[in-house]
Amino acid sequence: MSMFLDTAKISVKAGRGGDGMVAFRREKYVPNGGPWGGDGGRGGDVIFIVDEGLRTLMDFRYNRKFKAKSGEKGMTKGMHGRGAEDLYVRVPQGTTVRDAETGKVITDLVEHGQEFIIAKGGRGGRGNIRFATPRNPAPEIAENGEPGEERELALELKILADVGLVGFPSVGKSTLLSVVSAAKPKIGAYHFTTIVPNLGMVRTKSGDGFAMADLPGLIEGASQGVGLGTQFLRHIERTRVILHVIDMSASEGRDPYEDYEAINHELETYNLRLMERPQIIVANKMDMPEAAENLKVFREKLAANYDEFDDLPLIFPISSIAHQGLDNLLEATADLLDKTDEFLLYEETDMAEEVYYGFNGEEKAFEISRDDDAAWVLSGEKLEKLFVMTNMERDESIVKFARQLRGMGVDEALRERGARDGDIVRIGNFEFEFVD
Ligand SMILES: Nc1nc2c(ncn2[C@@H]2O[C@H](COP(=O)(O)OP(=O)(O)OP(=O)(O)O)[C@@H](O)[C@H]2O)c(=O)[nH]1
Ligand SMILES: [Mg+2]
DSSP states (O other), X not given: OOOOOOEEEEEEEOOOOOOOOOOBOOBTTBSSOOBOOOOOOOOOXXXXXXXXXXXXXXXXXXXXXXXXXXXXXXXXXXXXXXXXXXXXXXXXXXXXXXXXTTOOEEEEEOSTTOEEEEEOOOOOOOOGGGGOOSSOSSOOOOXXXXXXXXXXXXXXXXXXOSEEEEOSTTSSHXXXXXXXXXXXXXXXXXXXXXXXXXXXXXXXXXXXXXXXXXXXOOOTTGGGTOTTTHHHXXXXXXXXXXXXXXXXXXXXXXXXXXXXXXXXXHHHHHOGGGGGSOEEEEEEOTTXXXXXXXXXXXXXXXHHTSXXXXXXXEEEEOBTTTTBSHHXXXXXXXXXXXXXXXXXXXXXXXXXXXXXXXXXXXXXXXXXXXXXTSOEEEEOHHHHHHHHTBOTXXXXXXXXXXXXXXXXXXXXXHHHHTOOXXXXXXXTTEEEEOOO
């Protein structure tokens, strides 16, 4: 995976419910049969499904809009319109879905096969059969279908690497990945050779397997966006173990221990939880002449900064180029992975509280404002939903809608605000007169 696309903005729209039907039974010699119009079918949902075969969000680059089909209209003879099929959208394991506007996390999709209804299809409108009453046996009324939910989403994918290689540029992270896995990352004697993470599958001698990612080099200020900055620190968020790679030969004239502290400082600044992950120190480039002496000094400095009761972090001296010390490092990494639980990325309370169907109690029923021409303007999610579900071409539907408004307390609220008989009331581009 040389290219790695890890964010995508998409829009999803569930199918609209089919409109209910107004129809009457026509029988020979019976001038006015009973109502016979069926309900509309439900609109299709848009459903995310996790597919572990996908590794990137690349597909979403070309395909950003997902729309489920509408339900069919109700039919005569009381037959229901057919419901639309749901639209399944495959996403890679580890996709985080956020509301694009608020940035709130809607869901984290982690398990293969996991499904999540991201946009709920509209319910079908009721046909006129359903409105028949003893007093009105032949109603000319039917509902329009409910609109499908529509949302703008931001998808994020963090590499599902178990182990992340972090360190300054050119310390040998990619070289290490290339000698312990089949990955072929670019290696170079210049900084920021790696600009997108590479993932490799590692198998230890004793048979354990894990995924390792080399990450672009960090530098001081990375957590504030310096260098390749936070966009890559994000990739470490899902790793359970961090291998902190250090150039022990100090080939660039830096001090290995200062490097070690500087990187930890960036991890800490970016997100405290990164420092909760267990770290193994990888002392690389031990094939170089100065390395052994530097390692001795490094150990002393490390010990001096720890209480005698604290466990010192593990240090593994290796040479990626000479393939030395690798087996021990990998076994120790696998052991540490065994002992480390997955990190919950978001606290439960960060999740958006959302209910996916119908009207929910917290929805504000309606709001009243005034236009420049003094007309009263009604808005609000619940009211607007009722409005679009009303067939405004039929008097009976309008009467029903008026009754629903009264039931919601709209009339009373208008009166309180000073509306008078004959004032214009507006919903969208529909107008009617206020009747007191
Ligand atoms: N002597 C020696 N050189 C090494 C060793 N490992 C890597 N190098 C060299 O160090 C340089 C940088 O190696 P990379 O693997 O590209 O380093 P990196 O940490 O991935 O660098 P960035 O991607 O730029 O952050 C290359 O010239 C490597 O050949 C080692 O064990 N010994
Ligand atoms: Mg690299």
